[in-house]
Amino acid sequence: MNIKIFKNTDDIGKVAAMMFSTQVISKPNSILGLATGSTPIPTYKAMQKNYDEGLVDFSQVTTFNLDEYIGLSHSHNQSYYYFMQENLFRGINVKEENIHVPSGTSEDTDKIGCEYDAMIEASGGVDIQILGIGQNGHIAFNEPCDEFPMGTHKVTLTENTIEANARFFETKDEVPKFAITMGIGTIMKAKKIVIIATGENKADAVYGMVKGEIKPQMPASILQLHPDVTVLCDESAAKRIL
Ligand code: F6R
Numbered sequence: 405m406n407i408k409i410f411k412n413t414d415d416i417g418k419v420a421a422m423m424f425s426t427q428v429i430s431k432p433n434s435i436l437g438l439a440t441g442s443t444p445i446p447t448y449k450a451m452q453k454n455y456d457e458g459l460v461d462f463s464q465v466t467t468f469n470l471d472e473y474i475g476l477s478h479s480h481n482q483s484y485y486y487f488m489q490e491n492l493f494r495g496i497n498v499k500e501e502n503i504h505v506p507s508g509t510s511e512d513t514d515k516i517g518c519e520y521d522a523m524i525e526a527s528g529g530v531d532i533q534i535l536g537i538g539q540n541g542h543i544a545f546n547e548p549c550d551e552f553p554m555g556t557h558k559v560t561l562t563e564n565t566i567e568a569n570a571r572f573f574e575t576k577d578e579v580p581k582f583a584i585t586m587g588i589g590t591i592m593k594a595k596k597i598v599i600i601a602t603g604e605n606k607a608d609a610v611y612g613m614v615k616g617e618i619k620p621q622m623p624a625s626i627l628q629l630h631p632d633v634t635v636l637c638d639e640s641a642a643k644r645i646l
Contacts, residue, residue, distance in 0.1 A: 405614060405628065407635045409642045413602050416636045417446025420534065420598050423634070424451055425460040427532045427596070433464040435524070437533030437591075438492070439544070440469065440484045443600045444534055445491055452495035462498045468524055470535070470544035471585035472508040474558065482572055483508060506556060506584040513584055517556035521590055533594035537601050540564045541609045541622040545585035548621045554589030558582060588626055596632045599624070601641040610637060611644035 410416050424447070428434050438444070454460045469484060478485035485505040493503060504523060510516045524530060535543050540562060546553055547562045560582055561569075570576040591597070601610045613624035614635065620626075627633045639646075 405633045405635055407614065407637070407642075407645070409637050409639060409646070411639060413638055414446055414450075416600055416602065416638065417448075417450045420444075420447040420600060420636055421450030421454055423596075423598055424532060424534070425454045428460050428462060428465055431531065432461065433466070434531045435527050435529060436465055436467045437530040437586075437594050438467050438469045438488065439534050439536050440471070440487045440491075441536045443536035443602060447534060447600065448492040448495075451492065455496045462496045465498055466502040466527055467493075467498060467504060468520075468527075468530060468586075469505040470591075471583050472506045473580040474508045474513070474582035474584055475580050476508050478505070482578075506586075508580075508584060513558040516584060517558070517587075520556040520586070524590065524593075530594035532596045532598065533591060535591070535597060535599040535624075537599060537606055537609050537613060537624050538565055539568060539605050539609055541612050541624045543588070543591060543599070543624045543627070545583040546588050546591075546623045548623060550620055552589070552620045552623070552626055553587040555587045556584065556590055557587055558584055588620075588623060592626065592630055594630075596634075597627065597630055598634045598636065599627065600636045602638045604640040604643065606637075606641040607644045610635070610641050614645050 472484045476483040566579045612622040618625045
């Protein structure tokens, strides 16, 4: 793992955005794996700036998001599709038909999951994937469990995740209890992974990811086995690995 520690979270966003922009400049029809949550927002802002300044053209890229809440339609203001429109897609020139976010409203999640993985595979696979990390070590919505899940699948969100995400909803009760998420197997197939962790509340998860035993109870620890992972952390998130 290539670990970089920063004083300032805006610098993390700039570096991550530059990694994405460099990827797109070198391969204009790149396949981008994208995440939601607070962590990637500075990266998405910096990607929009790179686009505004004419450094990069996203017109040929295809995007696949990691996950979506079950029960929220794309037009719901807390859906991850909506988040992506607000925080990234609106500010760059990615084509609507090239955007993929798993459907949170389909009855047959097994079918949707298989189709999503098949679409990623058919596109040639994710060239660069951005990830955040949960306080419990989850990546995407792969929560701590007894076996690493492989493909895109339905998950029951843990109490820890529901609590962490309640800040985006009026009340905790409104947070969906289920989600559809790329599996660990899907994520590990990405050619390059950039994982960002900021804030002291991520310090234990960062320790588990970087120095802990590789086990499904700490999902991010699997990244130790990936050949091309860059970890971008601020000093608070990195405090247990310094
Ligand atoms: C989001 C996702 C999650 C988040 C993680 C951290 O698509 O898959 O794994 O990356 O929960 O969330 P934040 O960034 O809000 O702390």
